Amino acid sequence: MALLSPHHPKLSVLHMLLLVFLVSSYCCMCAASDPYLTLDYYKSTCPTVLEIVRKEMECAVLSDPRNAAFIVRLHFHDCFVQGCDGSVLLDDTIDLQGEKKASINRNALDGFRIIDRIKNKLESECPGLVSCADILTIAARDAVILVGGPYWDVPLGRKDSRTAGKELASTNLPRAEEGLLSIISKFAYQGLSVTDMVALSGAHTIGMARCENFRGRIYGDFEATSERTPLSETYLSNMRSICPVVGGDNNVTAMDYLTPYFFDNSFYHTLLKGEGVLNSDQEMYSSLFGIQTKELVKKYAHDAIAFFEQFSDSMVKLGNITNSDSFVNGEVRKNCRFVNT
Template sequence: MAKSINFVFLILALLAFAPLCLCHVNTFGGYLYPQFYDRSCPQAQQIVNSVVSKAVAREARMAASLVRLHFHDCFVKGCDASILLDSASGIISEKGSKPNKNSIRGLEVIDEIKSELEKQCPHTVSCADIMALAARDSTVLAGGPSWVVPLGRRDSKGASLSGSNNNIPAPNNTFQTILTKFKLQGLDIVDLVALSGSHTIGNARCVSFRQRLYNQSGNSKPDPTLDQSYAATLRTRCPKFGGDQNLSFLDLVSPTKFDNSYFKNLLSFKGLLSSDQILVTKNQVSFELVKKYAESNEVFFEQFAKSMVKMGNISPLTGFKGEIRSNCRKINA
């Protein structure tokens, strides 16, 4: 009996001195918590924010690029910085996949952040955590919501080109295909609609939406769900042949401001990508969510923050899994 009492007191004593943290347990296993670097690299978040702020000040589009980089990483093998790896012995880079080739951006910003962190806290902050923080800071700098980022991810020692080609939702995927890709990551229809709201900033290439303008269903006719005056404007930037890399704003109303105008555009049938517009035309639940977010910027911001935390916790490498890369582009020697 005495031993049992002593054991209880020991547990209570350990809990009393344990650091307080709001730990997040991922569906797929692993623990992340916001205070992860409080002792090992207390200036980590400040360094990330400083570099991201300068990058977005130089080019407003970079905010969207850094959010997209985090998204494209998490949907392949989890949030493990696999997208940053260059091709090397035994590694085929995800940068050459269809969703990333000629479009993935922000790599130099991540390199700059990593370089600064290695000077201050060598071998401490993972590239995966850098991307999670950069996505949050980019959103805030564009006028969007903030959220507390759970930390403690480690970096993968490999990449998956096939995963990048198959897991990331494509502009011309059907609604059900996109929803299935989200569900495979532990995300639901609410996350799908809220995270699509990141298209309130940034650009898309002509090759991503040309089909809607000229041959949506293989009948040489434009997408009937696209506002025709808007379509005419888009055709001046995106010809039937050539101009694949020509850019158009994802949100024609406030292209550099993070707000809910993206959802208002969808209700006016002025979503740029097919994957945007089908949120209104192909599913009643997603349509109701679009209306909800179009009516309230605050409601959209609140859900976007929740869904970003949820996405950022897809299959993290923790503990002794993976590594902390010294250079985000290659595994440690």
């Protein structure tokens, strides 16, 4: 067999496929649990914590179903920067640059007032005991349940960070226009596998995307991946009316147009049809390197129970990404927006 030259196109493909394999293998070896976290952490000190969070989340989602997606996104953006330590909740001060104004977070995050309300309730009930990081993790679980998604137990005992990672937000968080291999590597860095990545992306079943993040997709390869049926052409036309070539950056559309406010597996059906709104989502099914991800998309599209089970497991792993420094130097903030004085 002839040797491939270093510049042969097949060589780069082989290297890329090898990278997918190595990244997947690496993820399997990563520990995503933390010995500090336990299910009964507040059993004696604040036994009503779960009830208080649930009631506040019920009010929030009842008033606006979009609040469920806001809280889940907040939790994800928190955990991918310094671990799940509540750093995403910090406001800027003279001494601290928060993560909210990082380019990837600006105009993308909401739900802070919901966490503020929950924190105020818990400070009245159990002052100085429940961390903002734990509140956000519980709230994300309840948000999913309240729009029809699965339940999972939430290990607790996180501490709040005294620092934030504005630069890390831009580095660690996946971007809408990113390719599959780059996103896989970002999940691997957090100890999350390819399976976790595909399952956690299913949270987009209740999410909205800003025009700025899907313009390149609908004026780019959308037609190439879609089925080119009258329905898909109408859908594309509607999205282009929401997101013109110039302007309207803050206009939004649902990432799952079938059931935008209900947590189910229909998001994966949009990918099977080549109609994913974000490039990063459609890549899981359409990318040349998506050998494993394509099979997982098909699996979750055809088996809602399998998706729910894996999503629950992956959310526990996500929530268990902890900042070891916060356990040593962290605190329980009195106000989630500011470190204690």
